[in-house]
Every structure is written in structure tokens, then in C-alpha cells.
Amino acid sequence: MAEEEVQEEKKKGGKGLIITLIVIVILLLVGIGVMAYLLLSQQGGDHANGDSTEMHASAEHGDEPAGHAKTYSPNYKQYDPPPPEAPPGYFVMDKFVVNFNGDGQAKYLAVDLQFMTYYPQLIADMEHFRPILKNDIQRLLRNQHYNELIKPDGPDQLRAQLLEVARKVLENNKIYPELLEDVYMTRFVMQ
Incomplete structure (x- = not known):
């Protein structure tokens, strides 16, 4: 009888561990989904507001500007970026x-x-x-x-x-x- 009780407790402990792991995984997936939604909606909001300086000031995001546009410090006079196909x-x-x-x-x-x-x-x-x-x-x-x-x-x-x-x-x-x-x-x- 003592052996049966030990085996039942092992089964209960194993089931509890599995349930705990499943709950943690579900919470992580929900958290990642919420964070992805917030990041994507924030980027889309910049474009919707007509933020046209993103290409010119994109060095902060690690992207290179298109064409001959340069990114530089706001301490200098700012110019509109040239179109990518602009001749010199x-x-x-x-x-x-x-x-x-x-x-x-x-x-x-x-x-x-x-x-x-x-x-x-x-x-x-x-x-x-x-x-x-x-x-x-x-x-x-x-x-x-x-x-x-x-x-x-x-x-x-x-x-x-x-x-x-x-x-x-x-x-x-x-x-x-x-x-x-x-x-x-x-x-x-x-x-």
C-alpha cells in the first residue's frame, strides 16, 4: 500500500509540473504577441502621421538612407534629402x-x-x-x-x-x- 501512495504522489507531482510549464509558455507567448503588436503599431503610426524625415534621419535605426541622401547631426543645417535617382x-x-x-x-x-x-x-x-x-x-x-x-x-x-x-x-x-x-x-x- 505504501508503494501505491508513492507512485500516486509522483504522478501528481509530474502533472503539476507539466501544467505549470504549459501556463508559463502560454504567458510568454501572450507577452511576445502584445509586445510585437505594440512595436508594429508604433511604426505604422509614424508613417500614418506623415513622418517624412525618417529616411533622412534613419541612422539612429541602423538603416541606410536610399540613394545619395546622407544622415548627419542636427547641429548642422538640415537639407531635404535628394531623390535616389537625382543627378549631381x-x-x-x-x-x-x-x-x-x-x-x-x-x-x-x-x-x-x-x-x-x-x-x-x-x-x-x-x-x-x-x-x-x-x-x-x-x-x-x-x-x-x-x-x-x-x-x-x-x-x-x-x-x-x-x-x-x-x-x-x-x-x-x-x-x-x-x-x-x-x-x-x-x-x-x-x-
Whole structure:
């Protein structure tokens, strides 16, 4: 008789454990379902409210923006993101002709520049900084040396320096410098 009581208690303990586990699993599934519903309804609510800045400010969510749009700090002036298929725009500088250190080989350096960006509003804003850009670029060009520019990578190094100067001007004026993609020299003459 004692053996029968022990076996009945083992069966009751086993049934109680199974029931407890089933209840815990059901509660977990309900909790996960509620959390998923809340997350999905919150994301859908952002789109329903017309939140159009999500693509531009999506770096916080780990997504990359489409096309040429960049994400950057709100400390900089904010621009509307360009459409993914937008062609680049160019800010054309006046022609530069400067005296430079030609080391007896040349006296003048002539350069035409075009700065590329995908943000048309940036091109309009750069117009306000034209005098600053012109001053800083002329100073850079006057400090060039013929022996450096004649090297195979000399013009490429000058392009990198020109882009750095322009980006610094933008950053000093609270414009995100990386919006300026590149600079192209459409004329480069040492004479």
C-alpha cells in the first residue's frame, strides 16, 4: 500500500509540473504577441502621421538612407534629402590664375573648379560663401610648388586639398561638410 501512495504522489507531482510549464509558455507567448503588436503599431503610426524625415534621419535605426541622401547631426543645417535617382549638381567657381612657386619652371597656375553635390540647396547656400571660398582656395593655390604638382599624383593631391578647404568653410558655417562630394578641375595649367 505504501508503494501505491508513492507512485500516486509522483504522478501528481509530474502533472503539476507539466501544467505549470504549459501556463508559463502560454504567458510568454501572450507577452511576445502584445509586445510585437505594440512595436508594429508604433511604426505604422509614424508613417500614418506623415513622418517624412525618417529616411533622412534613419541612422539612429541602423538603416541606410536610399540613394545619395546622407544622415548627419542636427547641429548642422538640415537639407531635404535628394531623390535616389537625382543627378549631381555643380557649384562652379570663377577661374583661378595665381602666381605660385614654380621653381624656375613656371610662374602661373591656372585652375577651373567645380564642386559636386547631390543637394541643390547646398549649391544655393555655397553662393553666399563664394568670397570665403575664393580667398581660401587662392591662398592654397599660391602655396603650391611646381615640383609637387608635376608628380603623377600631384593634381590628385591638390584636388583632395581643395575639397578639404571647401569642406572646412562649410563646417565653419554649420553645414555638414560631407554633403560636398567631390571637386573637379576642368582646367589645370602651369605656365
